[in-house]
Amino acid sequence: MPANRFNGFTDYGIGIGLRLPHYQHILTRKPTVDWFEIISENFMVDGGRPLQVLDQILEQYRVVQHGVSMYFGSADKLNREHLKRLKTLVKRTKTPWLSDHLCWGSVDGRYTHDLLPMPYTFAAAKVTAQKVREVRDFLEIPIAVENVSSYTEFHASEMTEWEFLTEVVELADCGILLDVNNIYVSSKNHNFNPYDYVNNVPHHRVAQIHIAGHRKFEKYILDTHDHPVLDPVWQLYSRALKLVGNTATLLEWDDRIPSFDEVHHEALKANQFIRQFEQKTASV
Amino acid sequence: MKRSKPTSLSASSSKKPRPSKVASARQLGELQAAMANAIMKPLAARDRMQKSSAPVADAIIKPNDRLTSFERLEIYNRQYWFRILDCLYDDYPGLRAVLGDRKFDRLARAYLARYPSESFSLRNLGSRVEKFLRAEPKWAAPHQRLALDMVRIEWANIVAFDEGAKPTIHVDDLLGRAPSKVRLALQPYVTLLEVRYPVDDLLIAAKKGDDRLRSEASNAVALQHKRAKHINFRGLKPQRLYIAVHRMENSVYYKPLIREQFEILRALQQGATIEKACAVLLKRRGSAAKDWPSQVQRWFKEWTSFGWFCHP
Numbered sequence: 001m002p003a004n005r006f007n008g009f010t011d012y013g014i015g016i017g018l019r020l021p022h023y024q025h026i027l028t029r030k031p032t033v034d035w036f037e038i039i040s041e042n043f044m045v046d047g048g049r050p051l052q053v054l055d056q057i058l059e060q061y062r063v064v065q066h067g068v069s070m071y072f073g074s075a076d077k078l079n080r081e082h083l084k085r086l087k088t089l090v091k092r093t094k095t096p097w098l099s100d101h102l103c104w105g106s107v108d109g110r111y112t113h114d115l116l117p118m119p120y121t122f123a124a125a126k127v128t129a130q131k132v133r134e135v136r137d138f139l140e141i142p143i144a145v146e147n148v149s150s151y152t153e154f155h156a157s158e159m160t161e162w163e164f165l166t167e168v169v170e171l172a173d174c175g176i177l178l179d180v181n182n183i184y185v186s187s188k189n190h191n192f193n194p195y196d197y198v199n200n201v202p203h204h205r206v207a208q209i210h211i212a213g214h215r216k217f218e219k220y221i222l223d224t225h226d227h228p229v230l231d232p233v234w235q236l237y238s239r240a241l242k243l244v245g246n247t248a249t250l251l252e253w254d255d256r257i258p259s260f261d262e263v264h265h266e267a268l269k270a271n272q273f274i275r276q277f278e279q280k281t282a283s284v
Numbered sequence: 285m286k287r288s289k290p291t292s293l294s295a296s297s298s299k300k301p302r303p304s305k306v307a308s309a310r311q312l313g314e315l316q317a318a319m320a321n322a323i324m325k326p327l328a329a330r331d332r333m334q335k336s337s338a339p340v341a342d343a344i345i346k347p348n349d350r351l352t353s354f355e356r357l358e359i360y361n362r363q364y365w366f367r368i369l370d371c372l373y374d375d376y377p378g379l380r381a382v383l384g385d386r387k388f389d390r391l392a393r394a395y396l397a398r399y400p401s402e403s404f405s406l407r408n409l410g411s412r413v414e415k416f417l418r419a420e421p422k423w424a425a426p427h428q429r430l431a432l433d434m435v436r437i438e439w440a441n442i443v444a445f446d447e448g449a450k451p452t453i454h455v456d457d458l459l460g461r462a463p464s465k466v467r468l469a470l471q472p473y474v475t476l477l478e479v480r481y482p483v484d485d486l487l488i489a490a491k492k493g494d495d496r497l498r499s500e501a502s503n504a505v506a507l508q509h510k511r512a513k514h515i516n517f518r519g520l521k522p523q524r525l526y527i528a529v530h531r532m533e534n535s536v537y538y539k540p541l542i543r544e545q546f547e548i549l550r551a552l553q554q555g556a557t558i559e560k561a562c563a564v565l566l567k568r569r570g571s572a573a574k575d576w577p578s579q580v581q582r583w584f585k586e587w588t589s590f591g592w593f594c595h596p
Binding site for chain 1: 304305306307308309310311312313315316317319320321323324343344345346348349350351355356357359360363364367368371400401402403404405406407444445446447448449472473531534535
């Protein structure tokens with residue numbers, strides 16, 4: 001299922017997040033990278049250097065947009081200004097699909113700039129799915145929603161997180177950006193088996209996979225994106241590949257960002273799991 | 285499904301207890317409003333969550349075998365403040381240098397409590413710091429005036445960095461046109477500043493050696509603040525200065541102006557015709573302004589070469 005209608009029938013390989021400390025390296029050395037994921041909000045501006053850099057990147061690389069503030073799960077109405085700017089950027093990047101998070105983060109026009117977890121209820125799923133549909137209809141490209149890492153659970157929840165994710169994507173008929181690091185982080189924070197999660201999402205809807213590092217504290221794990229990917233996350237990734245197929249994979253590294261080569265090398269470790277998957281598939 | 289006892293979700297609904305369930309869009313909104321209020325509430329001493337948030341935490345959040353409801357909600361409360369404080373730290377290194385870390389931190393927390401983000405983009409988080417400081421100068425005491433000048437140039441810096449550009453007007457476009465009829469606008473990314481301190485030089489000094497780059501949006505968690513680079517501004521004497529903050533080839537520059545240049549540009553920005561804008565020069569210099577046509581021509585030639593002018 002590498003190419004499907006949720007990722008615009010593309011067949012992207014291993015990408016990395018386009019981050020500011022690497023701009024110079026990328027623009028001057030022009031390293032071979034299958035694709036870059038950009039944070040949409042960093043380029044939803046009217047001019048200046050951000051757009052100049054983006055245009056230079058677009059001349060040579062494939063770019064996919066990933067957002068952090070659409071807040072599909074907020075009870076607030078969608079922000080039309082946000083949507084308009086996003087559509088302008090979509091036209092510029094020609095992103096084959098667009099992802100954002102299965103979360104909320106704004107109330108009455110005030111923004112927390114965080115990815116806050118949803119109460120897993122049928123009513124919340126309905127509200128969320130409706131907004132995903134509205135965004136997709138406005139932007140006219142496939143949408144994939146990403147599971148977030150979380151540190152709380154709600155009394156109000158009526159189902160597991162993976163059941164909620166499934167409910168939303170089925171109602172919205174959209175794709176999934178399966179973040180296996182987030183699954184691992186949440187599984188430790190909420191005492192569930194991460195393999196139950198990976199085993200039970202609708203695999204045919206997975207448009208993309210995220211991998212990242214995290215940090216362990218005494219009583220919980222924090223999703224910091226400031227480390228290499230840890231072994232349990234690689235194992236979960238391997239399991240996801242078996243179920244989902246060889247799918248576009250992206251390493252996120254957002255804090256304490258090392259050199260471009262180090263980040264790229266870490267991302268390319270995914271290749272060994274992809275090869276294992278392909279060998280097993282070929283031998284069947 | 286585990287349910288909690290009916291309870292209030294927020295201060296505003298404290299007289300009308302509501303069950304912690306989300307069976308409608310309205311109830312989803314209520315839960316989110318209650319949680320957002322707790323998350324955005326200023327941190328207490330030692331960056332702990334205020335105890336007044338405990339009822340909300342108990343009402344909506346499950347404890348687990350390691351953390352209470354309060355502690356779980358507190359993670360988000362701390363995360364919220366660390367993230368937005370970090371962003372303000374990045375956007376105002378000059379103000380940090382003027383005030384020092386502790387004062388800046390106090391000002392930033394007060395500002396963010398008064399003006400929480402109303403934009404999907406963190407780029408706009410500091411857009412109202414000038415307004416805040418004008419209303420509550422005590423946060424910058426005893427350097428209120430310097431701090432205000434610094435805030436203005438730092439916001440102008442952000443505007444110059446990524447504000448849009450309109451098609452530029454060239455000198456040739458003005459040839460043969462009557463100055464009494466022509467109106468020019470300044471590019472949206474150009475900010476004219478009248479200040480009392482050389483904040484352009486101070487900001488460059490504050491940024492020197494600081495190779496950090498402005499924070500980008502991401503879903504990573506900020507864990508620590510950065511420290512201010514201290515600059516020596518003791519003994520600095522106020523002087524009236526004029527600066528245009530602009531960009532060329534996508535780099536930000538501070539262009540010193542003389543008063544007449546500033547006033548002409550400001551008049552144009554306010555919608556005056558070229559003739560009216562230039563009248564200020566005659567008024568100010570009187571008979572000494574004999575060579576003013578050639579002087580003004582040189583200025584306009586330079587400004588158009590910078591690409592500053594566009595159609596109103």
